[in-house]
Every structure is written in structure tokens, then in C-alpha cells.
Amino acid sequence: xxxxxxxxxxSVVVVxxxxxxxxxxxxxxxxxxxxxxxxxxxxxxxxxxxxEQLPQRSKDV
Amino acid sequence: xxxxxxxxxxFEANAAAGCFHCDLPLRxxxxxxxxxxxxxxxxxxxxxxxxxxxxVAGGLADYYRHRSAPGKRPEDSMPQWMRDLESFDLExxxxxxxxxxxxxxxxxxxxxxGVNCPACMWLVEQRLKRLxxxxxxxVNYAAQRVRIGWxxxxxxxSSILRTVADVGLRAHPFDAAxxxxxxxxxxxxxxxxxxxxxxxxxxxxMYAVPVYLSDAGDIAPEFEQLMRWASLLLTLPVVLVSAxxxxxxxxxxxxxxxxxxxxxxxxxxxxxxxxxxxxTVAGRGEVYFDSLTMFVFLLLGARYLEAESHTRAVVAIxxxxxxxxxxxxxxxxxxxxxxxxxxxxxxxxxxxxxxxxSGSAIPADGTIMEGTSEVNEALLSGEARPVPKRAGDAxxxxxxxxxxxxxxxxxxxxxxxxxxxxxxxxxxxxxEKPRFAQMxxxxxxxxxxxxxxxxxxxxxxxxxxxxxxxxxxxxSVLVVTCPCALALATPAALAAATGHLSGIGLLATRGHxxxxxxRVTDVVFDKTGTLTQNEMRVARIAPLGNLREEAILVxxxxxxxxxxxxxxxxxxxxxRNPPGVLAVCATxxxxxxxxxxxxxxxxxxxxxxxxxxxxALVDTPLPQSAFxxxxxxxxxxxxxxxxxxxxxLDEALRPDAREALDALRAAGARIHVLSGDVPAAxxxxxxxxxxxxxxNVLARATPQRKLEYVEALQRKGCVVAMVGDGINDAPxxxxxxxxxxxxxxxxxxRANADMVLLSGRLKALAEGLGVARTTRRVIGQNIAWxxxxxxxxxxxxxxxxxxxxxxxxxxxxxxxxxxxxxxxLQRGGT
Numbered sequence: 001x002x003x004x005x006x007x008x009x010x011s012v013v014v015v016x017x018x019x020x021x022x023x024x025x026x027x028x029x030x031x032x033x034x035x036x037x038x039x040x041x042x043x044x045x046x047x048x049x050x051x052e053q054l055p056q057r058s059k060d061v
Numbered sequence: 062x063x064x065x066x067x068x069x070x071x072f073e074a075n076a077a078a079g080c081f082h083c084d085l086p087l088r089x090x091x092x093x094x095x096x097x098x099x100x101x102x103x104x105x106x107x108x109x110x111x112x113x114x115x116x117v118a119g120g121l122a123d124y125y126r127h128r129s130a131p132g133k134r135p136e137d138s139m140p141q142w143m144r145d146l147e148s149f150d151l152e153x154x155x156x157x158x159x160x161x162x163x164x165x166x167x168x169x170x171x172x173x174x175g176v177n178c179p180a181c182m183w184l185v186e187q188r189l190k191r192l193x194x195x196x197x198x199x200v201n202y203a204a205q206r207v208r209i210g211w212x213x214x215x216x217x218x219s220s221i222l223r224t225v226a227d228v229g230l231r232a233h234p235f236d237a238a239x240x241x242x243x244x245x246x247x248x249x250x251x252x253x254x255x256x257x258x259x260x261x262x263x264x265x266x267m268y269a270v271p272v273y274l275s276d277a278g279d280i281a282p283e284f285e286q287l288m289r290w291a292s293l294l295l296t297l298p299v300v301l302v303s304a305x306x307x308x309x310x311x312x313x314x315x316x317x318x319x320x321x322x323x324x325x326x327x328x329x330x331x332x333x334x335x336x337x338x339x340x341t342v343a344g345r346g347e348v349y350f351d352s353l354t355m356f357v358f359l360l361l362g363a364r365y366l367e368a369e370s371h372t373r374a375v376v377a378i379x380x381x382x383x384x385x386x387x388x389x390x391x392x393x394x395x396x397x398x399x400x401x402x403x404x405x406x407x408x409x410x411x412x413x414x415x416x417x418x419s420g421s422a423i424p425a426d427g428t429i430m431e432g433t434s435e436v437n438e439a440l441l442s443g444e445a446r447p448v449p450k451r452a453g454d455a456x457x458x459x460x461x462x463x464x465x466x467x468x469x470x471x472x473x474x475x476x477x478x479x480x481x482x483x484x485x486x487x488x489x490x491x492x493e494k495p496r497f498a499q500m501x502x503x504x505x506x507x508x509x510x511x512x513x514x515x516x517x518x519x520x521x522x523x524x525x526x527x528x529x530x531x532x533x534x535x536x537s538v539l540v541v542t543c544p545c546a547l548a549l550a551t552p553a554a555l556a557a558a559t560g561h562l563s564g565i566g567l568l569a570t571r572g573h574x575x576x577x578x579x580r581v582t583d584v585v586f587d588k589t590g591t592l593t594q595n596e597m598r599v600a601r602i603a604p605l606g607n608l609r610e611e612a613i614l615v616x617x618x619x620x621x622x623x624x625x626x627x628x629x630x631x632x633x634x635x636x637r638n639p640p641g642v643l644a645v646c647a648t649x650x651x652x653x654x655x656x657x658x659x660x661x662x663x664x665x666x667x668x669x670x671x672x673x674x675x676x677a678l679v680d681t682p683l684p685q686s687a688f689x690x691x692x693x694x695x696x697x698x699x700x701x702x703x704x705x706x707x708x709x710l711d712e713a714l715r716p717d718a719r720e721a722l723d724a725l726r727a728a729g730a731r732i733h734v735l736s737g738d739v740p741a742a743x744x745x746x747x748x749x750x751x752x753x754x755x756x757n758v759l760a761r762a763t764p765q766r767k768l769e770y771v772e773a774l775q776r777k778g779c780v781v782a783m784v785g786d787g788i789n790d791a792p793x794x795x796x797x798x799x800x801x802x803x804x805x806x807x808x809x810x811r812a813n814a815d816m817v818l819l820s821g822r823l824k825a826l827a828e829g830l831g832v833a834r835t836t837r838r839v840i841g842q843n844i845a846w847x848x849x850x851x852x853x854x855x856x857x858x859x860x861x862x863x864x865x866x867x868x869x870x871x872x873x874x875x876x877x878x879x880x881x882x883x884x885x886l887q888r889g890g891t
Contacts, residue, residue: 001281001284004284004287005287008268008284008287008288008291009291011264011267011291012264012291012294012295015260015261015264015295016295018260019257019260019298022253022256022257022260023253026249026252026253026256027249027253029245029249031249031252032245032248032249
């Protein structure tokens with residue numbers, strides 16, 4: 001039972017450590033967007049960029 | 062002594078040139094004079110004078126004799142940001158966000174930081190209204206913005222900002238980017254506070270459960286004491302950090318001699334924590350750490366949900382102001398040269414030509430000069446399908462070019478654009494507080510006061526009865542009461558519903574819309590432009606010769622096939638449905654503008670068009686039967702020597718008109734149709750729409766008669782919603798309890814209606830009616846729940862039958878229920 005004298009303070013320390021991790025995660029923006037990342041992984045953005053096209057009937061002078 | 066006298070004379074000598082207190086140079090004779098040390102001293106400003114007076118009044122005038130440096134100006138002790146307020150008086154700074162009229166009247170939109178509840182906004186409103194020179198104050202809780210109008214000659218912007226600061230809030234000029242950053246900061250703070258409370262709650266519960274489950278004496282006292290200390294340590298951050306907003310809210314209320322809903326909460330948290338700490342240190346008595354952390358967590362959870370639903374509603378409207386691109390591709394010498402140059406969108410002026418690439422947003426309102434494309438106008442209509450556009454068509458800034466590149470000549474920029482009007486209208490609606498919300502605010506205030514009194518009565522009663530439980534029971538009363546249905550859930554419900562409406566293309570421009578819409582019993586439609594669209598449709602084919610109708614239609618369509626005229630579109634559409642034989646286009650076609658078309662089909666010369674134009678070919682008088690009063694629009698078909706047919710055209714109904722009216726009828730609304738058109742046409746349309754009662758249809762109606770019609774309905778006690786095109790029907794619209802304008806076009810600015818149907822889809826009306834009624838029902842449910850819950854819970858808690866943890870659970874569950882109920886409106890719900 002004496003182990004509790006160690007385990008209970010240890011549990012407090014663990015929770016406080018979690019609080020620090022949580023603070024970091026929130027401040028670093030880990031929770032800013034809950035939806036975007038799920039879609040991002042499906043979006044390919046590796047197609048080469050196309051040069052902008054001008055209208056077909058352009059009548060340059 | 063000598064050393065003391067010297068500086069005194071030195072400063073006295075300066076006094077002629079500078080402020081006696083801070084030594085800054087005086088500009089001319091000063092208005093601020095204070096009697097110090099036997100002489101009148103001039104001060105540079107009211108602040109210095111106030112400080113000097115305080116010093117003298119405090120018997121500290123010696124300070125001026127002993128000091129070795131000029132005194133601090135009052136501004137020095139102000140935080141940096143408050144000093145910065147002065148810079149808002151500079152014209153150059155104001156230019157970006159203040160609108161000025163000629164008479165020195167200014168208007169600006171300010172963003173408020175630090176708002177926790179509607180009460181803060183109310184306070185700001187009250188304080189600002191009392192400032193002299195302030196002519197208009199309109200606060201918007203959902204967007205946390207305040208719009209103010211003031212006279213520049215009487216009051217300066219910096220003093221307005223300072224008044225806001227006195228209330229404990231910070232005001233910034235509104236600026237979208239800043240706004241987003243603030244919102245993110247706020248969101249992160251809320252999330253962290255919530256998660257911290259959750260962690261604390263879980264772990265404290267771990268320590269509490271063994272004590273609850275074990276029999277007395279099962280746990281050795283030293284372990285119990287250790288767990289209490291551990292709980293104390295973990296509750297500390299929850300109470301200090303997570304519960305901050307409750308203290309600041311309570312403090313703000315008290316500082317202004319009001320009782321808000323945060324006061325009982327803060328009192329409960331502080332006293333329960335204090336008592337628990339005392340019990341822990343003393344080693345006897347009850348601890349409430351578990352109840353406390355749970356209370357804070359669940360309460361924050363409810364507020365988090367409320368804030369999220371608010372944010373979504375605001376974003377739905379703010380989304381409108383975002384899509385303008387920052388830069389535009391200007392074509393300065395169009396059409397001579399197509400050399401492009403990047404410019405800031407804000408720098409565009411009407412008359413500029415820009416190139417809008419595929420997939421990019423149009424930077425301002427304008428007209429297409431060149432190019433054919435499809436434009437996604439979901440922004441206006443909520444309709445995702447792109448609309449085809451070609452040269453000559455108008456485009457709206459912020460809409461997306463989904464097809465090929467376009468050259469657009471800019472016609473309106475900045476505050477004149479359709480988008481800016483929409484945003485202003487939407488803002489106005491959010492700024493006006495509906496009666497629902499005003500009432501809820503008032504009741505919540507009284508309610509909180511009643512809670513405090515009841516808690517005090519409970520404590521006194523139990524104390525005088527000699528019970529040891531007086532503290533526990535008083536805490537229970539404080540905790541168990543739930544004003545959330547009023548103070549949190551009502552504004553949340555209104556904001557969510559407004560967000561939902563704008564999502565379906567129904568823009569509310571006034572605050573009372575949801576309230577009135579829910580009560581509507583009669584919906585009056587104007588026919589032209591509302592039930593019908595600006596497309597023609599074949600109504601009737603009257604053969605004049607011996608050709609059958611199908612053959613006539615095919616002939617007419619073949620003649621008109623190449624034309625883009627509305628009549629031609631109607632004829633070709635009719636010939637294709639049911640599919641006729643449109644094998645060939647007529648040959649040798651000649652178009653006479655405004656008259657008709659001549660062409661050859663199977664070697665026979667035909668004309669279609671006006672009676673005069675066709676008559677010139679036919680060369681016989683038009684038979685009497687060809688005249689009709691049925692329709693205002695008709696074309697004739699004839700060949701040499703013979704009239705073939707008269708084709709009547711009318712306006713096409715909007716495709717969803719029938720469905721929309723059926724839905725409205727199903728919702729219990731009576732439908733009326735008014736029109737200036739001839740009776741036959743109006744009744745035909747009404748029949749087609751299922752409006753069977755002849756009394757509900759009024760033809761040949763002048764604006765005056767339409768007005769009388771609506772007035773007659775209102776005398777009968779009906780709540781009338783008038784749907785019109787917004788401009789021609791303006792007087793009737795103004796008369797109706799709720800006016801709805803069709804706003805598909807760019808005339809939005811002129812339409813002064815309570816609601817604008819941006820999408821042009823009538824079905825949105827039925828959905829909107831549903832949303833409004835649901836909102837009313839949800840608010841009613843919440844209030845009923847709050848009354849029922851409190852009526853049961855408060856007496857129980859006063860009797861001592863509810864322990865603090867059960868009280869915390871009950872109250873928080875109640876909060877979650879009402880806020881969750883309000884959040885349903887966002888998605889539509891039922």
C-alpha cells in the first residue's frame with residue numbers, strides 16, 4: 001500500500017505533463033482545422049501548373 | 062534645504078512656458094489650472110490637472126518641491142494600446158475604415174474583443190449611447206461588432222474607443238484579416254480551457270471514486286488525505302485558468318451594478334473551492350473538488366458549443382466578404398493591347414478592364430467585354446451549378462469564373478458592389494436585436510438575482526435549523542440553477558437560424574425577420590417577375606388556316622431556330638417538347654428587328670412576327686377570330702395569301718413555383734396572387750399553381766389596389782408576407798408585415814425589403830418558413846425546459862436533497878440540452 005505514496009503524486013505529475021503537451025498542441029494550431037486535413041490527403045496537387053490561357057478570339061493589335 | 066529650494070524655483074521658472082506637472086510645453090493659455098503651493102499653476106491637459114489635484118488634496122503638495130524630474134503624464138501609466146487610441150483620430154488612419162458624409166457625420170464598424178455574453182454588448186451599447194455626439198449605436202452580438210455613427214465635431218473616435226475600454230472590452234476598427242486572427246486566438250483559448258478542465262475532471266474523479274465506493278473507514282486516513290491534496294493540486298489550474306471567463310464576466314456585471322448569469326456561477330466556484338481547500342488543510346469536513354471540476358468542464362462544454370454555433374453562423378455571412386481576390390490582372394489599354402499588369406483589387410476604378418482567369422474570382426462588379434464562360438454564383442444564390450455568361454452579361458464581384466478566361470469592364474467597386482450591399486444588409490439584420498433576445502436578456506438578469514437570494518435564504522434557513530449542511534445546500538442551489546436557456550441558447554438559436562437562412566439563399570436584412578416569418582399566415586405573390594421568370598412560353602396555338610397545331614409549331618420553330626430572341630427560344634423549346642420533327646432550318650432567312658422573320662420552308666415563303674409584318678406577305682385582312690384578349694404577347698404565322706396561325710405567348714412560371722406553393726400551403730399558409738395582367742392570364746397561372754379560390758386572385762391590379770388588398774387582409778388579422786420583385790412593388794412591400802424581394806439581379810441595393818431571396822428559388826421560402834417556425838419552437842422549448850427544470854431542481858436543492866455533484870451534473874446537462882437544441886437549427890433540423 002505504501003506504493004500509493006509514490007503513485008498518487010506520480011499521477012499528478014503525469015496529468016500536469018499532459019496539460020503542458022495539450023497547451024503546446026493548442027498553441028501550435030493542431031486543433032485549428034478538424035476537417036481540412038482529412039480532405040487534403042485526397043487532393044493531388046502534383047499536376048504541373050498550366051500556363052494561363054487567353055480567350056480564343058483575342059484580336060491583338 | 063537649499064538643494065530642495067533650487068529645483069523648486071527651476072520648475073517654477075518653467076511653469077510660465079510648460080505644464081506645471083509634466084513640463085510639456087503649453088500651447089497658448091491653458092484651460093486647466095490647479096492651485097498648488099500658494100499659486101495658480103497651468104497644466105497642459107485634464108489628466109495632469111487631475112493628478113495635481115489628487116496630489117494636493119492628499120496633502121502631498123510637497124512632491125512638487127522635492128521632485129527632481131517632471132511628473133509622469135497620465136498617459137505614461139496607461140497601457141500602450143490605450144495610448145495608441147489617439148492615433149485613431151488621425152485622418153489618415155481613419156480613412157481606411159470610417160465613412161464620412163458631408164456634414165461631418167462619421168460611421169464606422171468596430172470589432173469588440175473580450176466579449177463573453179450578450180450582456181457585455183448591451184453594456185457597450187448603453188455606455189456609447191450616453192456619449193454626447195454619438196448618433197447611432199448598433200451592436201451585433203453574433204459578429205461581436207458595433208456600428209457607430211458620430212459627429213466628428215462633438216466627439217472624437219479615441220474617446221469612443223476609450224469608453225469601450227472602460228467597460229473592459231477592446232475595440233478595434235473592423236478588418237477581416239484581424240478578425241480571423243482574433244477568432245482563431247479565441248477558439249484556441251476556449252479549446253485549451255475546455256480540455257484542461259476535462260483532464261482535471263477525469264483525474265480528480267479517479268481520486269474521488271474510491272472514497273465514494275468504499276465504506277467508511279476502509280481507506281486509511283493518510284491515503285484519503287493524500288488524495289485530497291492531489292485533487293487540490295489538479296483542481297487549482299481548472300479553477301484558476303479554465304474558469305477565468307466566469308470571474309471576468311461576473312466582475313464586469315458587478316462593476317456595473319448588475320447581476321448576470323456569471324455571478325452565481327463565479328460565487329459557487331469560489332466558495333466551493335475555498336471551503337474544499339480549508340477542509341483539506343484542516344483535515345476535516347467535506348471536499349467538493351470532483352463536483353467543482355465537473356461543473357466547470359460541463360459548463361465550458363456548453364459555452365464551447367454555443368460559441369462554435371455562433372462562429373459558424375457568422376462565417377456563413379462573413380464568407381460573403383472574403384472571396385474578393387487581393388490582386389487583379391488589369392488590362393490597362395484594352396482593347397488596343399492585351400498587355401496585363403497586376404494591381405491590387407482595391408485600386409481598381411470603374412472603367413478599368415480586367416482579365417479574369419479560369420478558376421479565379423471576379424474582383425468587382427462589371428460587364429463581360431469578351432469571352433464566353435460559366436460563372437459560379439453560389440455566393441449569391443447558394444446554387445452550385447455555374448451560370449453561362451457571354452459578352453454583354455453582368456457579373457458580380459466575388460463570383461467564380463468556372464470556365465474560360467473573360468475580359469471584364471469594371472462598373473462598380475468597393476462599397477458600391479452587390480457583395481458589399483449584401484454584407485451590409487446581413488450585418489444590419491444581425492445588429493438588430495429581436496424581441497426574443499431582448500426578453501431573454503432581461504429575464505436572465507432577474508433570474509440570476511433570484512438565485513443569489515434563494516441561496517442566501519437556504520443558507521440562513523439551514524443555519525438557523527442548526528444543520529451542518531448549510532454550506533453544502535447553499536452551494537447546491539447556486540450550482541443547480543440554469544439560466545442558460547435564456548442567456549445562452551436564445552441568441553445561439555437566432556444566430557444559427559440566420560446562418561441557415563443565408564445558406565439557402567434567403568438573406569435576412571432586418572432583425573425581426575425570424576420572429577415575423579414564424580407568424581405569417583398569408584403569403585401574397587406578385588405574379589410578374591416573382592412567380593414567373595423573364596422567359597416566354599407558348600400558351601396557345603390558334604390555327605387560322607387548315608394546318609394542325611403540331612405542324613404550325615414545327616414551321617414556326619424552323620423559322621425561329623437560329624434566332625436568340627425570347628420568342629424564338631419559347632417556340633423552339635415548345636417544338637422539342639414533345640419532340641417534334643425539327644429536321645431542317647428554314648432557308649433564305651431574313652430577320653427584321655422588332656417585326657419578325659421571313660424564310661423558306663420546303664420552297665414556300667413564310668413569315669412569322671407582328672400582324673403588320675406578316676400581313677404584308679399575306680395580303681388579306683386578319684380574320685376577326687385572330688384577336689384575343691387572352692394574352693399580352695402574340696405572334697402570327699402566315700404565307701402568301703393565307704393566315705396560318707396565331708401563337709399566344711406568356712411568361713414561363715419559375716420551374717419550382719408549383720412545388721414551392723404546395724409546400725407553403727402544406728405549411729398552412731394561404732396563398733394570394735396579385736398582378737397587373739389581364740384576368741384570363743392571371744387566373745390561368747393561378748389555376749396552374751393550384752390557387753383555386755378566385756377571391757385570392759386579383760388581376761388588373763394597380764399598385765394602389767394591391768396596397769388596399771394587403772391592408773384588407775391585415776384588417777382581418779392576417780400576418781402578411783409579400784413577395785415581390787422589390788422595386789415596382791415597393792409600396793406594397795413596405796405595407797406587409799414581412800417583405801421579401803426577389804434579388805437574383807443586381808438591383809439589390811434598391812430593394813428595401815426585410816428579406817431578399819438571393820437564389821431566386823421560391824422553394825427557399827417554404828424552407829425559410831419552416832426554419833423560422835422551428836426557431837420559434839426551439840426557443841419556446843428551451844424556455845419551457847428552463848422553467849420546468851428550475852421549478853423542480855431549485856426546491857429540491859433548497860430542501861437539501863441534491864448534493865453538489867448531482868447539482869453540477871443536472872445544471873450542466875440542462876445547459877447542454879438547450880444549447881444542443883439550438884444548434885440543431887444550423888443544419889436545418891426538423
